Amino acid sequence: MESIVTWLNDLLWGPVMIYGILIVGxxxxxxxxxxxxxxxxxxxxxxxTGEKSEAGISSFQALSIALSGRVGTGNIVGTATAIAFGGxxxxxxxxxxxxxxxxxxxxxxxLAQIYKEKxxxxxxxxxxxxxxxxxxxxxxxxxFAIAAILAVAILMPGVQSNAITSAVNNAxxxxxxxxxxxxxxxxxxxxLGGVKRIANAAQIIVPFMAVAYILLAxxxxxxxxxxxxxxxxxxxxxxxxxxATFGGMIGAAxxxxxxxxxxxxxxxxxxxPHSAAAAEVSHPAKQGLVQAAxxxxxxxxxxxxxxLMILFMGTYNTNVGDANGELIVENVAGATYSEFTxxxxxxxxxxxxxxxxxxxxxxLFFFAxxxxxxxxxxxxxxxxxxxxxxREQIFTWILKFVLIISTFYGAIRTSDLAWKFGDLGxxxxxxxxxxxxxxxxxxxxxxxxxxxxxxxxxxxxxxxPIKLGIKNATFWENYKKDK
Numbered sequence: 452m453e454s455i456v457t458w459l460n461d462l463l464w465g466p467v468m469i470y471g472i473l474i475v476g477x478x479x480x481x482x483x484x485x486x487x488x489x490x491x492x493x494x495x496x497x498x499x500t501g502e503k504s505e506a507g508i509s510s511f512q513a514l515s516i517a518l519s520g521r522v523g524t525g526n527i528v529g530t531a532t533a534i535a536f537g538g539x540x541x542x543x544x545x546x547x548x549x550x551x552x553x554x555x556x557x558x559x560x561x562l563a564q565i566y567k568e569k570x571x572x573x574x575x576x577x578x579x580x581x582x583x584x585x586x587x588x589x590x591x592x593x594x595f596a597i598a599a600i601l602a603v604a605i606l607m608p609g610v611q612s613n614a615i616t617s618a619v620n621n622a623x624x625x626x627x628x629x630x631x632x633x634x635x636x637x638x639x640x641x642x643l644g645g646v647k648r649i650a651n652a653a654q655i656i657v658p659f660m661a662v663a664y665i666l667l668a669x670x671x672x673x674x675x676x677x678x679x680x681x682x683x684x685x686x687x688x689x690x691x692x693x694x695a696t697f698g699g700m701i702g703a704a705x706x707x708x709x710x711x712x713x714x715x716x717x718x719x720x721x722x723x724p725h726s727a728a729a730a731e732v733s734h735p736a737k738q739g740l741v742q743a744a745x746x747x748x749x750x751x752x753x754x755x756x757x758x759l760m761i762l763f764m765g766t767y768n769t770n771v772g773d774a775n776g777e778l779i780v781e782n783v784a785g786a787t788y789s790e791f792t793x794x795x796x797x798x799x800x801x802x803x804x805x806x807x808x809x810x811x812x813x814x815l816f817f818f819a820x821x822x823x824x825x826x827x828x829x830x831x832x833x834x835x836x837x838x839x840x841x842r843e844q845i846f847t848w849i850l851k852f853v854l855i856i857s858t859f860y861g862a863i864r865t866s867d868l869a870w871k872f873g874d875l876g877x878x879x880x881x882x883x884x885x886x887x888x889x890x891x892x893x894x895x896x897x898x899x900x901x902x903x904x905x906x907x908x909x910x911x912x913x914x915x916p917i918k919l920g921i922k923n924a925t926f927w928e929n930y931k932k933d934k
Contacts, residue, residue, distance in 0.1 A: 456871045463878030469709045472719055475885055476551030479558050479892065483899060487553035487743050494744035497737050524614040524819045526749065527811065529711045530757040531791035534767050536776070537707030538697040539682075540689030542758040544708025549750030552718030553743040559888050561739030561895040563724030564732065565916065565924050570835055571843075574926075576728020577829070578721040578884045579836040584923040585891040595721065595883045596833040602876030603722070603826035604854045609861015610873035611819035611826075616862040617789050618815045622808035631862030634820065635855045642827045642851055660817040661753060667810065668756030671799045675763045682762045696779060703772045710874070712754070713881065718746050720877060721884030725829045734912040735927075736902035739895065757792055766794035827854050894921045 480487065487494075533541035559578070566584040567576030579599070583592030612634055616627035672679065688694035690708075692701040713720060723742050730738045761767050767788075769780040783794055796807025827850075834846050861872075888895075897919045905912040916924035 456875055460871055460874050460878065463882065464710060464874065468878065468881065469706050471885070472709055472713060472881070473548065473551065475719065475889065476548065476555045479554035480551050482892070482896060483554050483557065485554070486557055486740070486899060487550065490740055494740045498741045498744060524611050524815065524822065525711060526753040526818065527757050527792050527815055528614050528789050530754045531761060531767065531788040533707045533711040534758065534761060534769065534791070535788040536770055536773050537704040538689045538700045538769050539686045539762055540691070540697060540700065540704035541708035541711070542686050542755070543690035544705050545712040545750055545754055548709050548712035549718070549746050552712065553746040555888070556718045556723055556746050557739040557743040558892055558895040559719065559721060559724045559884065560727035560742035561735045561898050562888065562891055563728040564730070564735030564738050565894050565898060565921065565927065567728040567926050569926060574729045575832055575835050577725035577832050577836075578887060579833055580728070581724070581891060582887045585894065591887065592836065595880070595887070596836050598879040598883055599721065599833045600830050600850070602880050604830040604850055605857045606872045606876030608823050608826055608854060608858040609864060611822045612858045612862035613864055614789065615816050615819045618793065618812035621790060621793060622805065622812035627863050631859045634862060635859045637820070638823060638858060639851070639855055641824055642854070656817050656821050660814055661748070664814050665752055665756050667796065668760055671760050671763060671796070674799060678763050682759065685762065697769070700771060712750055713877065719881055719885050719888070721880045722825070722829050725832045726825070734898070734902055734914040736898045736912065739898070760795040760799065761791050764795040764798040766798055767791050823858055827851070830854065897921060
């Protein structure tokens, strides 16, 4: 089984995928005239302005659900993995992927808003919806929906639950199966409450934990401020093959930097658009810009916080390419990448007796748990796309049980196998979604131009797809009538 999963991952995450993600992000950055820089003020203002409704959630709630999916294991364990197998230079390529990926997030999330629907009293949307409506081919949407359900309900939850149980075991000595049972019990309570309960939980948990984690990292950085120039120099040298220790690793640095950035911030993955479509806004570009900001929060803040703590404290080992590659750095003998961050915080606060292990375990619990909640929401949205009425209800209940089982199964597996399954699920979605948004980018570009024009005229932008020549945006065609 493991050899098959490894082979599929090598196929999905080959050079075409790695460099293709960078090229697509650069293309969207150029076409939008680097919207992620020009509209950075709008990104952060808009996230607090949208109001929730009976059918939709607020922009901030949509951002929180997206961040609950993005801010997770990828930020702590994923970043450590990138350093373990790509060297410190992988961090630079994570930054690059995040910067240009913000434009990709704008495109996919704006498309989700343009082609969203109102089903059973709530807004639904995402790649399956825009792939069908934008191309006119339902089979395209069905392929993504099936891949997404397979990925987020079966293949990817195990990465998150395994990170929780491993960290808790390392910090408190609690058996992984015990923590796994606690996780699935809380998960069942929340997902049985539906989308609104998920949104309410996410908007409380995510900001609190993200701020606490970043604050801890800032304290560590201040305590080691004299090392900042050396650490940044190490990252840059390693990223371009200019460091003696990490020479010859540029391919691994790019590969692991891109892979783990995409896993963490999800730009191009097609997961963020699901919550983006649920937001109550007057113009699709508004939520597209909010979702672009989430990429910065995820990678440039949270991932960077992890990377800097690990590199400041030197609590990492590096193998060339993967766990079987040549070991070129061994600072913490016998430690796995899942322990790097805990060891870093322990070393930063030596007098506090395993404070780092406990703090990171708690942070991972909340980060990874909210990610699993987001996975459920994404899977539920794709079930709603595939089925109607009674069939939707039946398959939604099946989905709940499948997700709970896969979460517990992942909690007791080895971390390497859990990550391989997660990468497989991620790769399936990225391939389908990126091809789709390349085909459908025009409506997102038209929406941005329209948004900017209305802003110049001093208006609060309101979307009219008919005026822009965008077809099949049925929700927005009736938007003014409903108002």
